[in-house]
Amino acid sequence: MATTDEIIKRTAPSHLIDHNLIDRDVESLCDGMVRYEKRPAQRRDGNAVEGLYNAWIIFNNPKQFNSYTTDMVKATILAFRRASADRQVNAVVFTGVGEKAFCTGGNTKEYAEYYAGNPQEYRQYMRLFNDMVSAILGCDKPVICRVNGMRIGGGQEIGMACDFSVAHDLANFGQAGPKHGSAAIGGATDFLPVMIGCEQAMVSGTLCEPFSAHKAARLGIIADVVPALKIDGKFVANPTVVTDRFLDEYGRVVHGEFRTGSQFKEGQAMIKDGEIDLSLLDQKVEELCAKLLDTFPECMTKSLEELRKPKLNAWNQNKENSRAWLALNMMNEARTGFRAFNEGTKETGREIDFVKLRQGLAVGTPWTEDLVDSLMPAAAK
Ligand SMILES: CC(C)(COP(=O)(O)OP(=O)(O)OC[C@H]1O[C@@H](n2cnc3c(N)ncnc32)[C@H](O)[C@@H]1OP(=O)(O)O)[C@@H](O)C(=O)NCCC(=O)NCCSC(=O)C1=CCCCC1=O
Secondary structure: OOOOOHHHHHOOOOOOOOOOOOOOOOHHHHOOOEEEEEEEEOOOOOOOOEEEEEEEEEOHHHOOOOEEEHHEEEEEEEHHHHHHHHHEEEEEEEEEEOOOOOOOOOHHHHHHHHHHOOOHHHHHHHHHHHHHHHHHHHHOEEEEEEEEEEEHHHHHHHHHHOOOOEEEOOOEOOOOOHHOOOOOOOOOHHHHHHHEEEEEEEEHHHOOOOOOOOOHHHHHHOOEEEEEEEEEEEEEEOOOEOOOOEEEOOOEOOOOOOOOOHHHHHHHHHHHHOEOOOOOHHHHHHHHHHHHHHHOOHHHHHHHHHHHHHHHHHHHHHHHHHHHHHHHOOOOOOOOOHHHHHHOOOOOOOOOOOOHHHHHHOOOOOOOOHHHHOHHHHHHH
């Protein structure tokens, strides 16, 4: 009987059709701000497998916490299409450079300086954003979000569109929408209720309070969490988060909540003085890739397609309405909120005086340029 190798050698065709939309490097579409790397797939024993790879799609905009510009969104759509069509790729690892941020969402500088006040332009941007989220949800390969740091705003949304998330435990998660002039309708309002229930989704999507990776694991937004802080060469859990007990004296769950007061400050000092090492994160990601490799490919894809449906159906039901509303929202609250963030500083703050705005609207004050300018953090000082 012929061996599998002999059969492959005898029957594999000499020419294969390229199903990619365009034949250009992803990096060339965005000055290298999105990188596409095919890394050898590994078996569970860590040995590389000949001819099989995992596609790493990497946001490379660290100065702006790996936020995505319009060009980065275009490149990401094509990167996921490339990975989806590449016969050698078995899984996708979606991540960012560095250890501070996976992604903090849309680029607030571009939002404030180009899209603010231009709903017709933001509508076209949101076509691209919607296609990016759909490209993740429609990828024929399993998608792992390697959470290398904070996952905020649209970063949380594209992260939740992935099939698996593995995070280091210094990463924070959360939305920014209603604090910065937007609404988390770029996926979070579709995915959060499905993933963590309506009550916790409401808390995250409206109050915009960040939460730890340990809490994200407890809520079910991520599949796994690993330490990244080393003190004297030894990995330790995030010292700003409660990880040494589950309940408080009243029986309430406190595991994963942020410490407070001096304990939080001491934890911050430990992180500042410690060493950040993402080797356990990479080990956990490679382990997951190896498990995914050890399956029938079509059965894996079918399983992904079915298990994605709760998120995908919610997303498909709302994404076009969301796009239209977000575009028009660029006339008032988004224009105000993103300008405030972009023009604000640590000293003036980066958010408007929400009470002052509400007081003005309560007496029917119209949205004028003067009102928007008066709400900028520097003007309020
Ligand atoms: C809470 C933060 C994520 C972290 O805060 P902090 O640790 O205090 O850092 P900062 O001093 O705020 O930021 C450090 C520098 O990074 C720049 N930065 C941070 N985030 C972005 C971003 N998203 N785009 C561009 N630049 C960013 C920041 O300006 C600082 O640089 P500088 O030179 O000014 O010193 C906090 O950073 C934060 O809240 N960031 C913004 C989060 C945000 O609002 N994202 C957009 C949300 S809306 C969105 O993503 C959407 C997606 C699609 C659907 C529609 C939509 O709205």
